[in-house]
Amino acid sequence: MRLLRTAIAASSLLALGLTACTTSTPTETAEPADTTAAETTAAEETTAAEETTAAEETTPAGEGDIPQGNGETIYLVSKGFQHRFWQAVNEGALQAGEDYNYSIEFVGPDDETKVTQQLDQLQTALDGDPIAIGFAALDTGAAEPILQKIEAAGIPMVAFDSGVDSDLPVTTIQTDNAAAAAEAAKHMIELTGGEGQIGVICHDQTSQTGKQRCDGFVDYVKENAPGITVLEPQVAGEVGLAANTAKAMIQANPEIVGIYGTNEAAASGAVQGVTESGVEDLVVIGFDSGKTQMDAVRDGRMAGAITQSPVKMGYETVVAAIKAVNGIEQPEIIDSGFAWYDANNIDDPEIAANLYE
């Protein structure tokens, strides 16, 4: 049973790695900021390649470039513990721990506003004297003093999910939201034939993630589909507001052919707005998962959505930590990948592992 699970997880990781690799190829050519895009792609290729090795060696006596441990502790301080995204990250981390024989401690604050609680947890991590620490900073600046202490104690660090304003972490494992949004844009252009007006509903335009998910989409469409007019992006983080926004967009712009929502609330609201407007053939594309969004994808009201890969993020964080312990060279940023899902592949094991209701 355990072996079977390991095998499934490993194969799904392999598949996801490949998806991430193929899906971000267009970004490379399209993204104006070539340096970062190229860097990320390079990073992806390396990790994907390594993953292949990892996946093939689920049996203990592996001899690849990721050394087996003897149950030493790797401590991961995440941004939350109960949210399903973080549970999936935890799952991936535990899997990697099992594969390479390390013990994983996974903690996180009650919610994503509890900065001081997270700093206390980081301090606790340091006090536990693990061989490596992974850290997903809630506040990119506030952790610096503790990070200094960790550095002084000689414990290698990796960052995940979001970067830290510090040179101390060896590498950062994160979703390239801009590239993921560009992937959504690519599908939008395909599905609408590259003609007409597109509405964009952003869940939040102040956070880094929110901005990248919005701008990544808009920039890609502007560059690659001259026939499409992108309407002024609207911010609506609540379902009701998103539905009303989608409706107003449709009413004011009869030529509209598609709407993109940057998270579950924005996208599910868009679906509701389209339904209430009674228009047909309008393409709705979403981001993340969640029950309502997955239902909408299954029954065709939503054409598809982009999901991050939290399982892979957890797995890669542990792998990066192991490499850091062993002084193996790593790129500055490791993309944990993303994937497009629609009614056809939503139940594929490699996709389903990253979807949560």
Next chain:
Amino acid sequence: MSEKNNVDQKPAPTRAAAAETADAPSTMSRIMRSSVQQIFVFAALVGIYIFFMFAAPNFAQFSIALDIVQQSAYIGVMALGATFVIATGGIDLSSGTGMTLVAVMAGVFLSGEWMNMPLGGGLILVLLVGGALGLANGANIAYLGLPPFIATLATMMVARGLALIISDKASISIKNPGYGWIANGQLIPGVPNAVLFFILLAVVAAVMLNKTLLGRYALAIGSNEEATRLSGVNTKLWKMLVYVVAGVFVAFGAILYSARFGFVQPAEGLGFELNVIAAVVIGGTSLAGGRANILGTVVGALIMETLKKGLLMMGIAQEWQFVVTGIVVIIAVFVDNLRRRRAAAA
């Protein structure tokens, strides 16, 4: 005998009781006066509407007007209840997250994955949950003597936490046949039921405010709580009941909101209470208490939604929508005060 009799037999009747026994002309003049009050906000609504007919593409359609009523229904219905609270000089900060908690409980009662209750029974429980939230507010304010701001702030936080705990932070779908009909069905073809419920509940609230003891005592407490108490009214009890009524209206709002989508996101709702309060205040109800206007509240909710809809259809970014709505609130309340002061001087 009953308390009501005691009140009526007091030598110095309350202002409310006096109004009850007053002759027809004074009732007439009271209604006249309140409709004069309503003219300003109503004119503002018409003015804004006409502006968007010219400024926003495709705005001048009957379906758009229906949309505005439908989309303002849940805030509007909660604002009906909040009008009573504000009439007493109180405030309810718990309506936003309270609405979310009630909607989550609707999912618990009605969904197949949970208790799977029949619609009627589930809805009664949903209204009871709303009433219970109001009861908690009311008891804390009336009997423990907490300031309304603090008591309802606490309920706001408790409700937010409970909604997240019960739902386990995931969106809950309410897949009960018939539930969606409450908001989206069309008893009158082309008109979503949410619109009808909004109108029906507004009529109920108007009757309650103007024709029942609850409404009269709420206004009397808002004007002068001590005098009301001295004239024999059990002000603590009535004040508590006002919050219970507000809680039930929050439950109606929660039903209209979640029935429209068929699911509820447990992290939502924070901030809705401010829209509710804004609707009441734009409508001419005084935050100081003692003066309330149900039709004004309805118009206040419609004004805010018309602004949102019109600005959206003009393609204006959300940050500017906030700015414009804020300015309209200031103008509405300022002009209303100005007019009232002039009327008082005359």
